[in-house]
Amino acid sequence: MSRKESRSQAFQALFQLEMKNTDLSIDEAINFIKDDYPDLEFDFIHWLVSGVKDHEPVLDQKIQENLKDWKISRLLKSDRIILRIAAFELEHSDTPPKVVINEAVELAKQFSDEDHYRFINGVLSNLNQ
Numbered sequence: 666m667s668r669k670e671s672r673s674q675a676f677q678a679l680f681q682l683e684m685k686n687t688d689l690s691i692d693e694a695i696n697f698i699k700d701d702y703p704d705l706e707f708d709f710i711h712w713l714v715s716g717v718k719d720h721e722p723v724l725d726q727k728i729q730e731n732l733k734d735w736k737i738s739r740l741l742k743s744d745r746i747i748l749r750i751a752a753f754e755l756e757h758s759d760t761p762p763k764v765v766i767n768e769a770v771e772l773a774k775q776f777s778d779e780d781h782y783r784f785i786n787g788v789l790s791n792l793n794q
Contacts, residue, residue, distance in 0.1 A: 673775065676746055680776075724753055727792060747773055750772070752789070
């Protein structure tokens, strides 16, 4: 399957990990996916999920620096996770920034409120400069 679908599943694993009252490990969150999507790139998913979790404070700081009149804690959980995934991938991969930002916009269209993809695009465009 595509990296696009793998990113989507990484988002869902991170969303699960973000839920209050959960003691899931990264591996447990990812294992929920394996039965339904055996053809995904699980090495890539694990790299994204563990990378975002390992670098979360630094990612949040970089995102916060690019938010205008917002606190990262006030963002929708879905937007915060999408921004973290993209910020991590921008910083730690050789995927072209345009692709990373486009994939984040697509995640926002799938998992966030109606027009939030514009917000995601704007923050990531600023972060990428």
